[in-house]
Amino acid sequence: MHNIFDNEQLRAVLFDMDGVLFDSMPNHATAWTQAVASFGLYMTRKEVYMNEGRTGSGTINTLTQRSWGRYATEQEVEQIYKAKSAFFNQCPTAQPMPFAREVVEAVRARGLARVIVTGSGQLSLLERLNVAFSGAFCQELMVTAFDVKLGKPNPEPYLKGLAKAGQALNADHSPLLPSQAIVVENAPLGIQAAKAAGIFCVAVNTGPLEDEVLLDAGADIIFPSMCALADYLTHKDA
Numbered sequence: 339m340h341n342i343f344d345n346e347q348l349r350a351v352l353f354d355m356d357g358v359l360f361d362s363m364p365n366h367a368t369a370w371t372q373a374v375a376s377f378g379l380y381m382t383r384k385e386v387y388m389n390e391g392r393t394g395s396g397t398i399n400t401l402t403q404r405s406w407g408r409y410a411t412e413q414e415v416e417q418i419y420k421a422k423s424a425f426f427n428q429c430p431t432a433q434p435m436p437f438a439r440e441v442v443e444a445v446r447a448r449g450l451a452r453v454i455v456t457g458s459g460q461l462s463l464l465e466r467l468n469v470a471f472s473g474a475f476c477q478e479l480m481v482t483a484f485d486v487k488l489g490k491p492n493p494e495p496y497l498k499g500l501a502k503a504g505q506a507l508n509a510d511h512s513p514l515l516p517s518q519a520i521v522v523e524n525a526p527l528g529i530q531a532a533k534a535a536g537i538f539c540v541a542v543n544t545g546p547l548e549d550e551v552l553l554d555a556g557a558d559i560i561f562p563s564m565c566a567l568a569d570y571l572t573h574k575d576a
């Protein structure tokens with residue numbers, strides 16, 4: 339089978355962060371389940387993985403509708419999200435996903451731009467990315483919570499990714515075409531967002547969900563780990 343990264347049109351790879359570059363999802367699962375329990379709500383760890391990529395308020399409203407039959411007030415959203423962040427900050431620092439460095443280096447070796455597209459809004463993000471991935475990412479090529487109004491599964495984050503990449507790479511600063519990029523995602527809502535933006539989506543199943551969930555979300559190809567994706571990237575016409 340033709341290697342999808344051999345496509346001559348390809349200019350950039352758009353990386354999701356949590357569950358792709360950093361092994362941070364177990365911490366998010368712990369933080370969400372504990373935080374919402376302290377407000378009399380409940381969320382299973384699996385539900386955290388199913389909702390990954392949604393905005394904080396989107397996730398919280400799903401839970402309050404189920405348990406309280408109504409949307410959360412703005413104040414409740416703020417309190418619950420603050421509690422979630424506090425629990426998250428108590429967790430051990432998430433390490434880079436095993437073989438994420440190899441994947442990023444293989445993308446770099448192919449001469450492709452590396453773009454971050456995350457719903458996360460941690461200010462220390464770039465610093466951590468630079469430490470873990472030794473300068474493979476730059477500020478101009480990052481889409482974070484501060485750049486978007488609508489979280490995944492809306493295509494907005496990935497469309498912004500194409501725009502930022504085009505701004506940096508094209509002489510006329512026009513956005514990259516969807517066909518000039520590939521997305522790497524681990525979460526169903528992230529895959530939906532990538533597909534809604536018209537971009538080929540590589541799913542990497544680094545969590546507890548069934549492959550079927552990622553394929554049903556629209557993944558074009560699926561790998562069981564970043565290790566498998568690194569292998570694929572370093573073999574031409576594998």
Ligand code: MG
Binds near residue numbers: 524
């Ligand atoms: Mg993710």
